[in-house]
Amino acid sequence: MNSVFVTNTNKEPHSDRYDGEDFVFPPGEAVLIPREAAVHMLGYQLVDKTDTLVRLGWAMKYDPVTKTQIENADGVKRLAHFVFEEAVMTPRSALAQGVKTDVVV
Secondary structure: OOEEEEEEOOOOOEEEEEOOEEEEEOEOOEEEEEHHHHHHHHOOOOOOOHHHHHHHOOOEEEEOOOOEEEEOHHHHHHHHOEEEEEOOOOOHHHHHHOOOOOOOO
16 A cells, blocks of 8 residues: 555645645544655655745745745644654454554555
8 A cells, every 4th residue: 555644733724636636634634645645745755845835835925024035934834734644554354353463565
């Protein structure tokens, strides 16, 4: 399985699109998405999330005092409020019996 659960811990829902499919991340709800979508939309496992912040429009904000664009620290915080958990495949029989499996796919 090449999927990831994503939980949005921000207060507002987040919507995005990947490969022609719309995704909605309501606050506090785990959403199962393809790993590639998590990388593209939310910078999953990327060390440098600059491209993700720019794509989302969260990298810069207008400063009325200097009348210029400045780095948006709130965007970094907002992105940090997405929690990722690897999806694992477990046989239905193991779930029914309460058997713990350590198979990660």
